[in-house]
Amino acid sequence: MIEMHWVVIVILLPLTGAVVCFLWPRQTVVSGLITAVGLFASVLGLTWQVLEQGALRYAVGGWGAPLGIDLYVDGLSLLMLIVTAVVGLAISVYSSAYFRLDRAKHFWPLWLFLWAALNALFLSADIFNIYVTLELMGLAAVALVALSGGANALTAAMRYLLVSLLGSLFYLMGVALLYHSYGSVDIAILSQRVESSPAVWVAIGLMVAGLLLKTALFPLHFWLPPAHSSAPAPVSALLSALVVKASFYILLRLWLEVFPLTNTVPGQFALGQFGLAQILGLLGAAAVLWGGIQALRQTRLKLLVAYSTVLQIGYLFLAFPLASIIGWKAALYLLLAHAVAKTAMFMAAGNILFYGGHDRIADLDRVAQRLPLTLSAFGLAGISLMGLPPSGGFIAKWLLLEAAIRSGQWWWGLMLIVGGLLTGAYVFKVIGYAFTRSDLPHEPGFVPKRMEWVALVMALLAIVLGLFAPLPLALLEIGSPFGESLR
């Protein structure tokens, strides 16, 4: 049997789909859906292949690093691909009902391009290639935000574009310094060569700054709430679930493989990295507080959900000062759970908006009871975000707390607890309105059942993730992206 090049297929298929959608706008929804299903299956194929063979390296063009570009799949990238596939499929189904044709014909090519960019990004082992995928992702994301039209969305998209380009340039400057220091842009080669030097330090600073900007870590989050809240609901979902995670993934990858300098004498650098990790942890903690408080203060549902993303991103950075395998796994599990739950939440918000024509939280009592499926989705997703059992969020929180206590830095764990309580407060602020019933002031919009069910399925998935944690956690072990033993 011919060896299947799943690694390539998961990049080429969405690109092909995008091209097909672009060429035949009238059939765009069908082509898009077929692509989404095919892509989901391909990622399953890749998963199976990786489970059988272990971590894979694929030399595009047959050259191999350092001259050519390598693709690399290990547990970490595979998990990201799976998250993208799951969320992507859900978003595709949701969008097939959400957009009318005049916007669908723009949405589908852009979305499939974005999907291709994400997959290419997660698979790339080349930091310059990652720059190209970052730009591909950023432009697609901006265009998708702008799709809702209107002053707020366009302004938000504009700001997002500038931020995205700025972040990319910082990153690219870092790439330039690294390349000119070590003559390679391949992550594996760099990880063997990198030593402590001023250029490397400046490169780290630039790349971390650029990626933090793209990941919207406090205080660089200013662009996120307007962009994520004014985009169309499925776009908000994919931005929060996937796009901000992509830059986080790069940061994590570089942190784990390029920055640690495991083969150099521990000393100055280790200390420096420790300091940087503490700073990232502090920013994460600040993000938890700020995002939580801001979410509580919002009067509009989508903004609330967007600020909740700011908070959850803060969680991810609490893993940096812990620097343990459990901590990284916890962060990745959190990323997974958050992606699924936030997708459900934005979809639910989108349904409410669709139905009631607005998303003012104070008037939700007019809507919530009439959309029980949507409300259940919101509530279940909220449980996972709060980190209550049984849910994916709980597993992640448990692991992160465990890592915090084991590393003797329990105060980071405390931030998790605080964040959970803040999340509880804003989630129930919304849920509280579900139990009263008021009259609708106007004719409600029709919400296609598909949109309600997809939201609910994703929310249920967030819950189920709390019961089947060993599987994804074992998947993450493939290729030991986090190192062999506790550092």
Next chain:
Amino acid sequence: MNWDTWLPLLIVLSSLLVALVIFVLPEDRSKTRTTLNLGGAALKIVLVGIMVWGVFNGHHYETRLPLLPGLDLVLRADALSMLFVALSAGLWMLTTVYAVGYLEDSPHRSRFFGFFSLCVTATVGVALAGNLITFLLFYELLTLATYPLIVHRGTEAARKAGRTYLIYTLAGGALLLLATIWLYTLTGTLEFTARGFLSTLDSSHHPVLVIIFVLLITGLGVKAAIFPLHGWLPQAMVAPAPVSALLHAVAVVKAGAFGIIRVVYDVFGIEFSASLGVTLPLAIVAAVTIIYASMRALFQDDLKRRLAFSTVSQVSYIILGIAIVGPMATIGGMVHLVHQGVMKITLFFCAGNLAETLGIHKISEMNGVGRRMPWTMAAFTIGAFGMIGAPPLAGFISKWYLGLGALEAGQDWVIFVLAGSSLLNAGYFLPILYVSWFKEPAGSWPAERCFGRYETALALLAPPVITAILALTLGLLASAPFSPLEWARFITTLEYAP
């Protein structure tokens, strides 16, 4: 397919599946819903019966599913869990019957009964949990499942009560989580083990263990409504009567109390706890709660609020029994877990009947109600006397053993607490009995509804009557085999093995 490994899971599923089906059931399918509810409840009772018999005969039931690497979701039947499971299963049946009658024709029944079943699922899960993480899982599920029941009516007061409830319980849950993980990092295991699994730890860890103990008890104390963490409970009285009954007699407060038993006995071990010096403070907190809440109860005119404060006080009997280190007191505490449940649910059923039938919410409106609703008030009277601790009712048995246990352990001061509390109990129950039996009715009732043949609907009347009879029987036949008292003795022999 091994029966012994699946039975605990089946017991949990018997209400979980019911809950899920009810959620998707259309509002108007009330027959189907009732059938499902009662069917599920009956099935659960049968399964629990089988299990109790099995445990008594030395069977080992355990379901184990991987939850995290190194941590399993464990449902296990041991003697202690049987006590709580049997109580929950039995009272669920009655409360379901009651709730069907109570909520007839009211809106949102699918939602109500769905969460109601979920609540019972969580309670049973709490009871069967074989380790601390499983306990935590169901404990939090209970928080979430009861919230919609508290805010069910959707009024501003209900929403406020729901908010208060969440603030208390979520914060408590967070402490519990923190303590659990901390414990796990110290020991690498969370399995409930008779006489604890911590005594082998190096003594340098003991100060940390004391902190963990305080965190655990605080986290659990929220649900058990220990003073000063009881604030949510009286507010939660806005919920419909069946919910109050369930919350206060079975599910929430008992989950907290049961958790404290688990922590003291099966995590720390009672002797190790005593050696850490944490039991006496716990006993004192329980004693303060008993007296304080009884005093507060005296001054409540709202019937359900008075009962709520009474609950706060009575649940601490259980904790007191645990904290007095000694087998007799333990028996008293554990048996009170069941006895208080049966008696308090009777009282809440009756309060619900008064509200539903006559619109009575306040004690000042109860003049002469005994003549209008003699059966209800008879049941209420039995429950009230039980609470006071009058022989030969169930409450008497609990207090008797608590007192004996205190003397046995040399904690004579407890006798004064018991006596004081009994006086206060009498102080807030007897006036109710007096006005309802001996005062003249005021003429008309606040909102009377007619239910035909009986003083109220049969579905509302039968449950309190049954539980009242049960409260009487539990006292009279306390020494019969399989009675809670005998079962508590059985447990105690395990915990205090020579």
Next chain:
Amino acid sequence: MEALTQLQLAFDAVLGLALLWLAWQTLASPELFRAIVLFIAFGLLMALAWVRLEAPDVALAEAAIGAGLTGALLLTALSRLEPKNKSKIPHSKKPESEVDE
């Protein structure tokens, strides 16, 4: 040879300073049109720098794309932004910000 190197270095220094100066002028110019023209000039100077750095491919790309097409795009955008002579810009929608202020 020495003199040639000196001369080259002087040229490089002038070119570098010119680049910085043009960039500064571009960004500080009070008039948008002037800024764009300066930017195009900047692009052409960049092309010169690429040649100096032995990157003729980049120089061609910069001249054609960086200076040429980007310049054209910027100028059209400006003409659409500031319809000086053409008053036929659809402005049916009243800007909300003005209402607030």
Next chain:
Amino acid sequence: MSYIFLYALVGMGLFTLGLYALIIHAHLLRKILAINIMGSGVFLVLVALAARTEGAAPDPVPHAMVITGIVVAVSATALALALMLRVRSETGRAELDEEPLSKFDD
């Protein structure tokens, strides 16, 4: 070899200058120009340092990267300009107004 570092330093200077202008200016067209100048700075660093080959032809890989970068830059600029025009037609201004998001427009 010193001219190589001279150009690299100019590149860094352009990067910093562009960043300053990007933050300072409100008008979107200026922000777009600033981003482009920052980009040129990065490209200059990439290409300048590629010439450190002592006599031999410069390293072609950074050259190729910069050509890629230039195309990416022009694409992004085109999108940014189109977006700017739309912002202008919706809000009447070609600036990022810091209004609170009080109103939702879908």
Next chain:
Amino acid sequence: MNNTGENTIPLSLRLLLMVLLTVMAVGLAYAVLSLPAQAPGLSVYAVENINISGVSNPVTAVLLNYRAYDTFLELGVLLLALLGVWSLGCAGCQHQSSPGPVLDSLSRLLVPILIMVSGYLLWAGAHAPGGAFQAGSVLGAAGVLLLLAGWRIHAGLAGLPLRIALVLGVAVFALVGAVLILPGGQLLAFPPAYAGGLILLFETVATLSIAISLTALFLGADPDEEDAS
């Protein structure tokens, strides 16, 4: 509109920003100066393999062979930018330039020259400076000039044919790259014997796509939609 927009930021903040950026610039400069004076990077590898790359211009070899995958994605970026611009619709695109006689005659003169230059660049790219991007952008410039002179795409070609031309680069890359997998190779792995021909094919389609994309970006809106509205 002489407002430079600077007045929105108070002087104190601006000074602070200047200080911060100066610190950053000093750091950047320090980093650059700390780099070794000699570092051939990948040029050794690039030259070593030039014989089997199919071209003799090393930059083209990198762009179209060693790192052809980057180029492929980059064509994607270009197409994506166009998709984005089209999805925005166009504000102010109704603006029709009236071609003056100068522009008209200029375009008549320049366009053929530009096309020839583009063809030369495309061909030369294999061994001398030049290549698809330069050729494409020169050709694109010709298109822009035509647009300025008032030329508009024929309505019959504005739909599918135009779209096909736009995606040509990406599509051919994907298709051929994938086909090369079949005989047991890797994505975009050119057999040395065919490498020269394949690269020329890629460069040609890329040139066309780039030129048309750039022209379309300049136009601003989907001509198909513009006609419809």
